[in-house]
Amino acid sequence: MNANGGAFEELGRTLSAAELKKLIAAFDMGQSCGLAAKQLSGSKVQTVGKLLGEAGLPEVVASVRSGLCRALLAAREDSQAEIETVWTMPASTQVAGLSTSAMFHEIGKAKESIVASTFNIQLNSGMVQSLRAAAIRGVAVTLMATPGGQYGPDDGIVQLGIQLSHMIPGCKLLTLADAPDGTYQVLHSKFVVVDSQWAFVGSANFSDAAVGKNVELGLQVHSATLARKILRDVQAFETQGVLVPPGS
Numbered sequence: 718m719n720a721n722g723g724a725f726e727e728l729g730r731t732l733s734a735a736e737l738k739k740l741i742a743a744f745d746m747g748q749s750c751g752l753a754a755k756q757l758s759g760s761k762v763q764t765v766g767k768l769l770g771e772a773g774l775p776e777v778v779a780s781v782r783s784g785l786c787r788a789l790l791a792a793r794e795d796s797q798a799e800i801e802t803v804w805t806m807p808a809s810t811q812v813a814g815l816s817t818s819a820m821f822h823e824i825g826k827a828k829e830s831i832v833a834s835t836f837n838i839q840l841n842s843g844m845v846q847s848l849r850a851a852a853i854r855g856v857a858v859t860l861m862a863t864p865g866g867q868y869g870p871d872d873g874i875v876q877l878g879i880q881l882s883h884m885i886p887g888c889k890l891l892t893l894a895d896a897p898d899g900t901y902q903v904l905h906s907k908f909v910v911v912d913s914q915w916a917f918v919g920s921a922n923f924s925d926a927a928v929g930k931n932v933e934l935g936l937q938v939h940s941a942t943l944a945r946k947i948l949r950d951v952q953a954f955e956t957q958g959v960l961v962p963p964g965s
Contacts, residue, residue, distance in 0.1 A: 724771035729789045737790045744783035750775045791941055805921050805933040817928050820917055821847045827856045827911045834861035834906045837922040840880055844923035852885045859889040863904040878963040891960040916944040
């Protein structure tokens with residue numbers, strides 16, 4: 718592939734998100750660059766056909782062309798993604814931001830997967846209830862928690878796992894592996910990733926106090942790049958034995 722990076726970048730500037738989706742659909746059907754460009758309108762047919770050629774896309778298989786256009790689309794969507802504040806505080810307090818209901822809203826829209834992490838967790842909290850509802854809909858739920866909080870170390874996380882297995886059908890529970898020297902350590906991260914597309918990272922635990930009493934701050938963003946980066950890191954922690962199922 719004799720690629721011209723400048724032409725590829727120009728494609729990203731020239732094509733709208735809707736036009737990129739048209740090219741992706743054409744390449745997915747195995748169409749050539751010439752035929753795919755004809756899915757566009759007006760002067761863009763010739764301009765885009767020329768840029769596709771200069772970028773070296775006619776020299777690769779349609780699936781690679783489709784993948785490259787998907788990368789352009791993802792980059793465009795990420796560049797337009799807006800990071801929003803998510804405040805949680807006493808119900809009587811008003812802030813110029815989003816409430817915790819923003820997290821519940823995204824979890825309520827989940828179609829495929831949810832990966833979440835917390836330190837303290839209460840089984841009757843709104844977050845656990847939201848995860849339960851998603852699991853009942855068929856969403857794959859992975860929950861990371863520490864052997865700390867109200868359950869205490871050691872067998873507390875095993876007890877938590879048993880209870881969660883009843884509350885959240887099919888839930889995959891992970892916790893921090895024991896330290897080699899036997900010292901106590903905790904998993905303290907708090908985040909939620911939905912369908913590999915949306916991510917929330919903040920300070921709030923999955924507890925009623927965090928939702929309705931404490932002052933907590935988090936950030937949410939619709940970004941496949943960030944969401945998938947978090948998921949890749951979690952997978953790497955599993956592979957390295959940093960994160961393990963309870964009792965391992």
